Amino acid sequence: MxxxxxxxxxxxxxxxxxxxxxxxxxxxxxxxxxxxxxxxxxxxxxxxxxxxxxxxxxxxxxxxxxxxxxxxxxxxxxxxxxxxxxxxxxxxxxxxxxxxxxxxxxxxxxxxxxxxxxxxxxxxxxxxxxxxxxxxxxxxxxxxxxxxxxxxTKNRMPAQVPNAQTTDTDLLIWGNISRYKGVAEFIRFANEHSLKLKIKVIGKCSSADLFEELKQQANPYISIENRSIRFDELGKEIQKTRYVLVPYAAESVLSSGILMDSLSFGARVIGPNIGSFRDYANEPLLCVHTFDSFSEIASIANHAARHANPDDYRLFLEKHxxxxxxxxxxxxxxxxxxx
Structure with a gap:
């Protein structure tokens, strides 16, 4: 064929x-x-x-x-x-x-x-x-x-998954950063509402203006790195992170490579209540949580009851x-x- x-x-x-x-x-x-x-x-x-x-x-x-x-x-x-x-x-x-x-x-x-x-x-x-x-x-x-x-997707999980208590970042946002992804809007929201969450952004901005807008929002809780991240480094970052956050706007997104690549490292994910995020929030093998507005994210990060089971993740990753x-x-x- x-x-x-x-x-x-x-x-x-x-x-x-x-x-x-x-x-x-x-x-x-x-x-x-x-x-x-x-x-x-x-x-x-x-x-x-x-x-x-x-x-x-x-x-x-x-x-x-x-x-x-x-x-x-x-x-x-x-x-x-x-x-x-x-x-x-x-x-x-x-x-x-x-x-x-x-x-x-x-x-x-x-x-x-x-x-x-x-x-x-x-x-x-x-x-x-x-x-x-x-x-x-x-x-x-x-x-x-x-x-x-x-x-x-792929199975990129480490042989030993560190305990959640060893994490030093609450929310990791990674990947190429474009306007439609809602990163600038969420970072501005986090500052305006004084979210006491340690947020790290690592991603290549689509324009100098977008990076400048993000950089102005940086503070002791929020760090901004305007660069691409290799998968070997991403795996280490995820091990030190409580949740990967995908703050996409809902107008255009259905499925997400960022979601699937994050899951491939065993990440717990918070994303919008749309498309494949909603699908996998209902998947018992995974720890995916969804939000309808930015105001729900801090509560999810601080009170989510479901924890990632490495064996369940490996089963899901091999199945798909x-x-x-x-x-x-x-x-x-x-x-x-x-x-």
Missing amino acids: KVTIYPRNLDNGSIQVNPYIKDFVSALEQEGIVVANPPHKNPLFSLIGRKTDSDAYIFHWLENVPDYKYGMLQTLAALWLFITIKFNRKRIIWFLHNKQPHVVRHQWAKKLLTHLLISKSDLIVTHATEGVAVIRNRCRDAESKTLFLHHP SWKEFGKEFHYQLQKLTQQ
Whole structure:
């Protein structure tokens, strides 16, 4: 079986390659699936003119292309690619990662691409049960071709998990920091309400203005580090932290790589009452708590009764590993292409 996957960025140092896509490709290849298109510096343009001999075309975040360089030209390329694939009667699979694109520019182009992805895809995959409802609300006929699959992850837990009493940070916020993630709003809230919580932010800010805004909020309780964090360091930070906090705004988020990577280290997580956060707050093997407003976070951090059981976490992580995801997705792919 052969598939084409978008986007496959070339790792040339100038573009940070999404580890989700690298893991996704690896999981499929372990199942014997051939990925036809190699990584490329122009992952969408490179598909134009290629032979349409793949059994299926798999798209992630295609609805975001209007925001990229040559965005309108890329939008036209995406439309042409859609027409070519459908003309050749190949299968299209779309992964719905977000309720809507995080950036609010180019709405008409994004709505057009999203409409095509919903109406013309043969299979829609979402990593949050709320994603099925999102599709149902937009196009009831598309619900029957929408499938929930858990966001795959890895087991990065240490052999020995330290006792919670050894922690020196109450809330750790990590990962690339963009406006939509709500970090600046939460830090400002923490200062205005004098939260007596030790908060550490480690993440590369998307702009100098955003970093300056965060830096002005730093105090003895709040530290800000404008840098990316490697996974080996992240594991150590999580061991010294009571909770990882994901203060995302609810408007666009469904599933979260930050959530899954935090869980992979055995972290206890506090996140918004949406998408996969809500799913895993109801998962008895995990310690995930949700909030509807920032005012609930301190109470959760200080009074949450449920504690992380390392053995339960390991069971969850193995059950939802990339290897297991590859097996399930391969099965769904075979069903689709045999129809």
